[in-house]
Amino acid sequence: MKILVCIKQVPDLESRFKIAASGTWYAAEDLAWRLNEYDEYAVEEAVRLREASGEGELVVLSLGPERAGEAIRKALAMGADRGVHLLDPLSHDKDPRQIAGAIAEYARGEKFDVIFTGLQSQDRGSAQVGLLLAGLLALPAVTTIVAFSHEAGLVTVRRELEGGARAVVKVRLPALFTCQLGLNTPRYPTLPNIMKAKKKEVRTIAVTDLPQVAALVRTEKLAFPDKRGAGVVLEGATSEVADRLIAILKEKTTVLK
Amino acid sequence: MDFRLNPEQSLIRQTVRDFAERELAPTAALRDEEERFDRALMFDRLAELGLTGIIFPESCGGAGADYLSYVLTVEELSKVCASTGVTLSAHISLAANPLYLFGTPAQQERFLLPLARGERLGAFALTETAAGSDAGGTRTSAVTDGDHWVLNGNKIFTTNGGEAETYIVFARSDKAAEKHHGISAFIVEKGTPGFTFGRKERKLGIRSSPTLELIFNDCRIPRGHLLGPPGEGFMVAMKTLEGGRIGIAAQALGIAQGAFAAALTYAREREQFGRPIATFEAIQFKFADMALQIEAARLLVYQAAWRADAGLPYGQESAMAKLFASETAVRVANEAVQIHGGYGYLRDYPVERMLRDARITEIYEGTSEIQRLIIGGAVVKG
Numbered sequence: 342m343k344i345l346v347c348i349k350q351v352p353d354l355e356s357r358f359k360i361a362a363s364g365t366w367y368a369a370e371d372l373a374w375r376l377n378e379y380d381e382y383a384v385e386e387a388v389r390l391r392e393a394s395g396e397g398e399l400v401v402l403s404l405g406p407e408r409a410g411e412a413i414r415k416a417l418a419m420g421a422d423r424g425v426h427l428l429d430p431l432s433h434d435k436d437p438r439q440i441a442g443a444i445a446e447y448a449r450g451e452k453f454d455v456i457f458t459g460l461q462s463q464d465r466g467s468a469q470v471g472l473l474l475a476g477l478l479a480l481p482a483v484t485t486i487v488a489f490s491h492e493a494g495l496v497t498v499r500r501e502l503e504g505g506a507r508a509v510v511k512v513r514l515p516a517l518f519t520c521q522l523g524l525n526t527p528r529y530p531t532l533p534n535i536m537k538a539k540k541k542e543v544r545t546i547a548v549t550d551l552p553q554v555a556a557l558v559r560t561e562k563l564a565f566p567d568k569r570g571a572g573v574v575l576e577g578a579t580s581e582v583a584d585r586l587i588a589i590l591k592e593k594t595t596v597l598k
Numbered sequence: 599m600d601f602r603l604n605p606e607q608s609l610i611r612q613t614v615r616d617f618a619e620r621e622l623a624p625t626a627a628l629r630d631e632e633e634r635f636d637r638a639l640m641f642d643r644l645a646e647l648g649l650t651g652i653i654f655p656e657s658c659g660g661a662g663a664d665y666l667s668y669v670l671t672v673e674e675l676s677k678v679c680a681s682t683g684v685t686l687s688a689h690i691s692l693a694a695n696p697l698y699l700f701g702t703p704a705q706q707e708r709f710l711l712p713l714a715r716g717e718r719l720g721a722f723a724l725t726e727t728a729a730g731s732d733a734g735g736t737r738t739s740a741v742t743d744g745d746h747w748v749l750n751g752n753k754i755f756t757t758n759g760g761e762a763e764t765y766i767v768f769a770r771s772d773k774a775a776e777k778h779h780g781i782s783a784f785i786v787e788k789g790t791p792g793f794t795f796g797r798k799e800r801k802l803g804i805r806s807s808p809t810l811e812l813i814f815n816d817c818r819i820p821r822g823h824l825l826g827p828p829g830e831g832f833m834v835a836m837k838t839l840e841g842g843r844i845g846i847a848a849q850a851l852g853i854a855q856g857a858f859a860a861a862l863t864y865a866r867e868r869e870q871f872g873r874p875i876a877t878f879e880a881i882q883f884k885f886a887d888m889a890l891q892i893e894a895a896r897l898l899v900y901q902a903a904w905r906a907d908a909g910l911p912y913g914q915e916s917a918m919a920k921l922f923a924s925e926t927a928v929r930v931a932n933e934a935v936q937i938h939g940g941y942g943y944l945r946d947y948p949v950e951r952m953l954r955d956a957r958i959t960e961i962y963e964g965t966s967e968i969q970r971l972i973i974g975g976a977v978v979k980g
């Protein structure tokens with residue numbers, strides 16, 4: 342089985358963000374970077390599938406600037422066999438179609454049986470790259486998966502629907518899956534595996550060496566949301582506060598309907 | 599010169615940080631309150647992550663990483679739980695490292711391997727009631743009897759005591775020799791007849807790290823459990839502590855950063871006189887000094903680790919790192935409490951625990967006075 346997992350490096354969400362001089366993205370200076378959370382689920386699921394299937398290969402791919410190599414190293418330490426770095430110092434200016442396009446250019450020749458991506462990136466949050474990649478490779482795609490099992494070329498997944506409902510989907514390989522919180526608990530890369538990953542191959546390909554894809558979406562402006570008013574604090578006797586809370590929940594939400 | 603971490607080092611730091619924040623932080627205050635050592639969390643989990651033998655080669659059961667990776671690990675653990683930091687530091691630097699430095703191949707196979715793999719926990723017992731800063735005052739005795747050494751005496755203040763399976767114990771093997779001579783190092787296993795535990799100390803800080811008395815009463819150990827040359831135990835202890843000080847320096851650096859981060863979060867949120875207290879110049883000056891001291895401590899600690907990795911002498915540098923980082927930890931934690939005002943004095947905020955935890959770093963593995971003696975002596979001798 343040949344597996345691809347696509348990952349992205351994103352800023353730690355605890356960071357204090359500033360808007361970049363361009364006005365269309367955040368400033369990258371002084372940020373701490375880490376592997377996109379949804380991609381951790383994708384890597385973990387890919388590693389499990391790789392371990393279960395025994396033979397084959399798990400390739401981890403990231404499109405991004407130099408530092409994205411750290412995210413690739415992490416996935417290698419978690420169990421991926423080799424890495425591909427589509428080097429693009431300007432990746433933050435690319436739209437999802439361009440990102441998916443570049444990945445498709447690479448992936449087309451490799452004939453992967455399974456592709457995992459995160460549901461979305463924690464910074465841009467477009468949730469488009471996985472689906473577009475499937476489209477460009479003419480593969481079926483199942484999004485938002487929270488359970489995955491595989492038997493003889495047939496994959497059964499559960500995917501999350503609105504309001505907590507789950508759908509069970511069966512799909513024949515090759516196919517692409519986008520991974521959601523709840524799918525698994527990603528392993529920590531152990532120190533010995535971190536050291537071993539040093540010896541694994543990472544191939545770097547400049548995106549400028551791949552056929553260029555035009556953008557379909559352009560970011561006009563990035564801005565912080567207006568400050569919201571402070572939350573409501575209920576005070577008084579417990580039973581009275583509880584009654585008021587129930588009233589508010591009934592009036593403003595659907596949780597008690 | 600390059601001040602950046604390499605990719606492996608930054609991944610190790612990230613991994614340990616994630617582990618510490620997700621798994622250690624939630625129970626740190628409660629374990630402190632209950633004076634409870636949670637072995638499954640504070641040691642077994644570290645073993646699963648491959649962190650119990652960081653600096654030892656794979657052939658010895660370690661991960662083959664460098665001292666800087668070790669420092670980063672203890673630092674990240676100590677940011678949220680200084681007790682876990684010292685558990686690992688005592689295990690690696692004080693118990694496993696002397697086996698690595700002075701053990702025979704057979705001793706390494708039998709004792710170092712399981713320590714490095716984290717199957718066993720280690721401890722180091724040098725201090726006695728009459729031998730604190732002056733280890734030459736060691737009174738615990740070791741006499742030969744056939745194929746055995748027979749140990750008698752008490753050791754106090756043993757970190758990981760009671761919990762550990764493997765103990766490095768120092769005893770006087772030659773009564774006639776003066777002071778520093780005539781002391782030898784021994785490997786003693788938990789469960790050996792004649793080896794029992796005394797009281798568990800009740801402490802100001804690092805309360806979820808157990809500190810116990812060890813009692814040797816005609817405790818017979820095989821002759822082969824002598825570690826290093828006979829009569830050279832003082833040298834074994836001093837070499838061991840040179841490395842250990844890097845671990846404690848890293849612990850102190852971690853505590854300082856934990857307190858700093860907590861104070862910064864608090865100061866940005868807490869409003870008085872209609873604005874966040876972080877906007878007051880008096881508070882900003884505190885942060886300036888804290889940040890400066892942490893950065894200076896970090897450079898000293900990382901430099902000592904770098905020297906150890908480069909195979910250069912590092913005794914003086916590790917003493918400087920330990921001295922400066924520990925005094926930084928106390929100052930920074932103290933200011934962090936001050937920035938919290940009255941809330942900083944309560945158990946509800948972590949800086950109260952961090953201030954208590956910081957204090958020990960100025961005392962164990964050589965008090966600040968002893969570090970100054972080491973540094974001053976080396977400077978004057980030239």
Ligand SMILES: Cc1cc2nc3c(=O)[nH]c(=O)nc-3n(C[C@H](O)[C@H](O)[C@H](O)COP(=O)(O)OP(=O)(O)OC[C@H]3O[C@@H](n4cnc5c(N)ncnc54)[C@H](O)[C@@H]3O)c2cc1C
Pocket residue numbers: 688722723724725727729730731732754755756757758801804809958961962963964965966967968971
């Ligand atoms: C929580 C905890 C954990 C510990 N863990 C371990 C462990 O795992 N293994 C172990 O062997 N020990 C351990 N220790 C012991 C620790 O290393 C000693 O407490 C420390 O070395 C100081 O010795 P002492 O307490 O006897 O103080 P003393 O040596 O009596 O010192 C008292 C004071 O006199 C000063 N002083 C002493 N000599 C001089 C001098 N020549 N010049 C100037 N000032 C001097 C000291 O700096 C100090 O201020 C631990 C202690 C504690 C509290």
